[in-house]
Amino acid sequence: MDPERKRDLLRTMLLIRRLETAWAEAYFQEEIGGIPPSLSTGQEAVAAGACAALGPGDYVFTTHRGQAPQVARGLDPKRIMADLYCRRTGYNKGKSYHVTDVTRGVVGMGGIVAAQVPVAGGMALAQKMKGTDRVSLAFFGDGAANEGAVHETANLAAMWALPLILLCENNGYCISQPVAVAVKAESIAARAAGYGLPGVVIDGNDPLAVLEAVSGAVAQARAGGGPTLVEARTIRLGGHLAHDPQHYRSQAELDAARAQDPVARYRASLSAGGLLSDDAYADMEARVDEEVAAAVEYARQSPFPEPHEAFEDLWA
Amino acid sequence: MDPERKRDLLRTMLLIRRLETAWAEAYFQEEIGGIPPSLSTGQEAVAAGACAALGPGDYVFTTHRGQAPQVARGLDPKRIMADLYCRRTGYNKGKSYHVTDVTRGVVGMGGIVAAQVPVAGGMALAQKMKGTDRVSLAFFGDGAANEGAVHETANLAAMWALPLILLCENNGYCISQPVAVAVKAESIAARAAGYGLPGVVIDGNDPLAVLEAVSGAVAQARAGGGPTLVEARTIRLGGHLAHDPQHYRSQAELDAARAQDPVARYRASLSAGGLLSDDAYADMEARVDEEVAAAVEYARQSPFPEPHEAFEDLWA
Amino acid sequence: MTAEGRVFDRRLFRPGGPAPPAERDWPSFRGAINEAMREEMRRDPSVFQMGEDIAGAPPFGVTSGLAAEFGTERVRDTPCSEVAVVGAAVGAAMGGMRPIVEFQFGDFLSVAIDQLTHQAAMLHYLTGGQVKVPLVIRLPCGGGQGAGSQHSQTLYSWFAHVPGIKVALPATAADAKGLMKSAIRDDNPVLFFEHKALYRTRWPAPPGFKDPDYLVPFGQAAVRRAGTDITVVATLCALHHALAAAEALAAEGVSPEVIDPRTLVPLDSETIIASVRKTGRLLVVDEAYLTCSIQSEVIALVTERAFGALRTAPRRLGNPGVPVPFPPPLEDAVLPGPADIAAAIREMVSS
Amino acid sequence: MTAEGRVFDRRLFRPGGPAPPAERDWPSFRGAINEAMREEMRRDPSVFQMGEDIAGAPPFGVTSGLAAEFGTERVRDTPCSEVAVVGAAVGAAMGGMRPIVEFQFGDFLSVAIDQLTHQAAMLHYLTGGQVKVPLVIRLPCGGGQGAGSQHSQTLYSWFAHVPGIKVALPATAADAKGLMKSAIRDDNPVLFFEHKALYRTRWPAPPGFKDPDYLVPFGQAAVRRAGTDITVVATLCALHHALAAAEALAAEGVSPEVIDPRTLVPLDSETIIASVRKTGRLLVVDEAYLTCSIQSEVIALVTERAFGALRTAPRRLGNPGVPVPFPPPLEDAVLPGPADIAAAIREMVSS
Numbered sequence A, B: 001m002d003p004e005r006k007r008d009l010l011r012t013m014l015l016i017r018r019l020e021t022a023w024a025e026a027y028f029q030e031e032i033g034g035i036p037p038s039l040s041t042g043q044e045a046v047a048a049g050a051c052a053a054l055g056p057g058d059y060v061f062t063t064h065r066g067q068a069p070q071v072a073r074g075l076d077p078k079r080i081m082a083d084l085y086c087r088r089t090g091y092n093k094g095k096s097y098h099v100t101d102v103t104r105g106v107v108g109m110g111g112i113v114a115a116q117v118p119v120a121g122g123m124a125l126a127q128k129m130k131g132t133d134r135v136s137l138a139f140f141g142d143g144a145a146n147e148g149a150v151h152e153t154a155n156l157a158a159m160w161a162l163p164l165i166l167l168c169e170n171n172g173y174c175i176s177q178p179v180a181v182a183v184k185a186e187s188i189a190a191r192a193a194g195y196g197l198p199g200v201v202i203d204g205n206d207p208l209a210v211l212e213a214v215s216g217a218v219a220q221a222r223a224g225g226g227p228t229l230v231e232a233r234t235i236r237l238g239g240h241l242a243h244d245p246q247h248y249r250s251q252a253e254l255d256a257a258r259a260q261d262p263v264a265r266y267r268a269s270l271s272a273g274g275l276l277s278d279d280a281y282a283d284m285e286a287r288v289d290e291e292v293a294a295a296v297e298y299a300r301q302s303p304f305p306e307p308h309e310a311f312e313d314l315w316a
Numbered sequence C, D: 001m002t003a004e005g006r007v008f009d010r011r012l013f014r015p016g017g018p019a020p021p022a023e024r025d026w027p028s029f030r031g032a033i034n035e036a037m038r039e040e041m042r043r044d045p046s047v048f049q050m051g052e053d054i055a056g057a058p059p060f061g062v063t064s065g066l067a068a069e070f071g072t073e074r075v076r077d078t079p080c081s082e083v084a085v086v087g088a089a090v091g092a093a094m095g096g097m098r099p100i101v102e103f104q105f106g107d108f109l110s111v112a113i114d115q116l117t118h119q120a121a122m123l124h125y126l127t128g129g130q131v132k133v134p135l136v137i138r139l140p141c142g143g144g145q146g147a148g149s150q151h152s153q154t155l156y157s158w159f160a161h162v163p164g165i166k167v168a169l170p171a172t173a174a175d176a177k178g179l180m181k182s183a184i185r186d187d188n189p190v191l192f193f194e195h196k197a198l199y200r201t202r203w204p205a206p207p208g209f210k211d212p213d214y215l216v217p218f219g220q221a222a223v224r225r226a227g228t229d230i231t232v233v234a235t236l237c238a239l240h241h242a243l244a245a246a247e248a249l250a251a252e253g254v255s256p257e258v259i260d261p262r263t264l265v266p267l268d269s270e271t272i273i274a275s276v277r278k279t280g281r282l283l284v285v286d287e288a289y290l291t292c293s294i295q296s297e298v299i300a301l302v303t304e305r306a307f308g309a310l311r312t313a314p315r316r317l318g319n320p321g322v323p324v325p326f327p328p329p330l331e332d333a334v335l336p337g338p339a340d341i342a343a344a345i346r347e348m349v350s351s
């Protein structure tokens, strides 16, 4: 694989990390309110790797932890941030956190856990019926995997051989509930067999492993081979939402988790492979930070929607 | 096993068959109306075997094809028929087809496919919390297996090790849709592994096989070992409902299906084993027919509920 | 057909006889829906269907022949997985298709509410208008057929309550066709409630019924019978019960005006209010459960906006708040019929 | 706190400061619910809890300490499987238990409606009274917190529409406690709507609040402020907005009577009607979407039953029918606040 592409993955991961950190900061500084930010900190490799496997015209459906795929699919950090600040200049005109850019195939969902999965299945059906070779990818968590919506969609997608990638981002927790408590089987991917689907467990903290697995699933889907369930094992480093003190995790567990930080790990592997000097990384960091700062500034300077806009966009 | 018990299974199957035939007849004669009867014709061995594995205090939750377990758990055919005629003397005072006798642990559900499964899980939870060794058994079809409710309940029951038997009565069809179309995996029981549960496929047209498998699942549940998914393969001999001409099945398929009639087959095996003479069978038949005729007569003679009763029993 | 008799029989699942000679050339309600869908599927390749048995053994026969004409790619039998299927419709709609989803009984939407109210209905708004969700969900509904409590409801009031969903309630073959065609061409989610007792009924076809663009616009009520003494607002079967009652009352010298809203969202409040301004009296009749219902809504909006025009207290009839019972005599006690409507009108016009 | 200002802040997820000195001895709304559940769990071993994170990390803190006292057998963290969990409550209730289920946001009930409306609500009726389904579902609800369209709704009108479900809407700590205790002891399914903006509020405790049998009966409205010029019916936060508006209007010489129904099912229509007979005017205020809402219902029933007492057209305020927006200025535009209420009252009393 082209070293530039490898570095790009790191850049994406770093941009996710820093953009979200700024978002959390905005919340703690009380520049924004509402439900506290849901960060992908520690999980950046999943979205970065998965989205790198996609092309134009493919669709992703995000969860409540949805900023990572937005960034990874190339949405403008300025406009993402504007939506998170509820400002008129956002993709959604500031009208929701469901940051969506249809031109880049990103549909922001996440208010209702697992609800994006059936919808992603429908998008796959549309592609199939229209005869394109485009695919639809549903992100969902380990917690979401226990919703009936996932079961029904996996079975329907198998039955209709839909070009769907079911990407389970297993970060070990459904809020405070460890996946080991909620899932007694070996893996979530093991459920795939019950639908006659391929299911794989991969290291979700390695963007290259994710890219490889999802590329395989995408190739199969494009070729009419139907869906795949990919379970990417990763680790949520922060709380469920930014304000969550996560008293339910021990210090030892958190320390072990932080030692696996995928950004640090992937950077180290690139640098060990001679693909990224310290200077180049510093440069990457500086440019990312600049981009993030510009995004925050853009959001801050943007106006809220006008009250009358509350009554617009109800009907198409 | 005691020959008397073996003969009892046949008697139960025969009573189901004849009672339901009378019910269908009542519909075609326009003695009753509403949704046409949903018959278990061809599937009698499942309920007969499963209910024989249960004891007092155990609960079963029925489907829309629910008369078989009602009979198998010893409900009075008179009062079953009264409910099916919407008469005041039924278990439900004629107020619904959801024939229920809580004293015998039969809860009539079935209006909403699969909805009985989560409720059965709750009854299992109640038994566990109350410290009894009683179990709860949910009947559901192959079609129902594709509802999210089944997925969620299987996982929850595994997680809490509930004394629940998930009895999938796979009769090959969800109305007109063959199970092979809707389920791409080898079996529905194969899904159990995805929840960390035991799952078995059994011959649902053999009451002894059903009795054995369900007895095993019950013993495990009573001992605190949690739930089992039992898939009983059987064949629906009639239409989905009594009026269904089933144009979607070939004559060859129907002929092959009828050749597997579990009542005839089990009778033959008892008689081959020297456990049931032709006379004894004729006698059994006569008594069953008498019981059914009495049930029909009882229902016919019973009054409808009074109009004001429509407004009763809303609140406990 | 008198105000005391039933207007519809209880033979939903029985084989139908031949149409009475007078009605032989009229389109049936069921056939009108079928025709609307067929025409729109011919016209627009993005229109397709999903539902249980709609290809293999069409429930109530509404989709009969469509699989033969359009194939099972466009007329898709689904498994019993309503969340996945409604979700598939939402996603496919976003992807440029125009799905029509059939529920065998509208009550079963209960298992897939979220995909409708939170996804289909909200995504256009939440994305600032970026995605469109043009879909139609067909919901056979209503009581009077002894089908029992979970197969007899009319729950449209729920979907008028929450934002983002259009609601059509056709009461004749012509409206069934014209509203269905409008629904399919609409860029928003539409719930299409089909009263089961109407399927077999036949209705005279208005001019233009065969026109490929025979559209009945949403938000235009129909004055089904002009009158001067009282405004009766009713939908689906209740409309026909109201017309039967009006016919009987005419003989007594009472002149009811009967209005069929045809769509609840959007609701043509102007036509209703104009009528009440003329008659001074308002009766709203529906099979729906009464509390927080469409009946409540019509009374509230008329009272708010035309209080001065009311000469007597408005009234509503409906299911007073129990599950629709299985036994026919109990079902009749719960659901308003022509006699109940006539009695209410008599009381109101004499007060 | 003026009629123009907000009555509640937008700090739901922020750390709370200490209570103001005057309120220090008052119970909090959240604490009152917790206390009610704790007392009932001590009193009756069949009472138990299920919900996401209710033991491990209690959302909004309402179940804090319960797992420590009663153990995780009786305070059960569930997976994200709401159909199974509501169903488990239905089945456990049938089996003699008294489950309390928490949803993190009441909106999420959308994924489990069937278990509530078709199973919990109907099984007693369908079995001719054989089974009982005593359960409580706790539904944090309401807007004004910038929580977005799928985390801010107040959908009780739906559950008042369909039969078999009781609905409680506490607006003070005392009612939260007394209604919760009544709900737990009730033999029917009860939905308990908790407005999120109220969790942190504190309220004076009435005599008897500490009594282990402090019960607020269902179906008894509270007259929160006596008045003579207009009857204002409001629930949850809207009640407090109405009281703020009334306070401001008192200075202008207007005397509103403010009524809190406290439960929608059963609804104390007598108290409301008696008030309207006195004042001759009716305003109904709620955050709920307006169409087919509890606001519509109250207007319809008062108009039906006390038409002659009305001196002017009744009015209703509510969400006019859009998803609750995320941006605070838009949310304020959609949800009725004290200023909207005061303006409506001013118009009504001068007409």
Ligand SMILES: Cc1ncc(C[n+]2csc(CCOP(=O)(O)OP(=O)(O)O)c2C)c(N)n1
Binding pocket: A063, A064, A065, A110, A111, A112, A113, A140, A141, A142, A143, A144, A145, A171, A173, A174, A175, A236, A240, D052, D080, D082, D104, D108, D111
């Ligand atoms: C239907 C529904 N149930 C519950 C919630 C509350 N909730 C929001 S996020 C979340 C955790 C989901 O866990 P998982 O799917 O593992 O995603 P993660 O948060 O770990 O990314 C829950 C339970 C919800 N939004 N929708």
Ligand SMILES: Cc1ncc(C[n+]2csc(CCOP(=O)(O)OP(=O)(O)O)c2C)c(N)n1
Binding pocket: B063, B064, B065, B110, B111, B112, B113, B140, B141, B142, B143, B144, B145, B171, B173, B174, B175, B236, B240, C052, C080, C082, C104, C108, C111
């Ligand atoms: C939620 C829901 N969806 C659809 C239906 C319509 N329906 C009634 S019975 C049935 C077939 C179910 O098939 P299966 O579970 O295999 O049971 P079988 O009829 O074969 O006994 C269907 C789809 C329903 N009652 N409820």
Ligand SMILES: [Mg+2]
Binding pocket: A141, A142, A143, A169, A170, A171, A172, A173, A174, A175
């Ligand atoms: Mg997770």
Ligand SMILES: [Mg+2]
Binding pocket: B141, B142, B143, B169, B170, B171, B172, B173, B174, B175
């Ligand atoms: Mg079947």
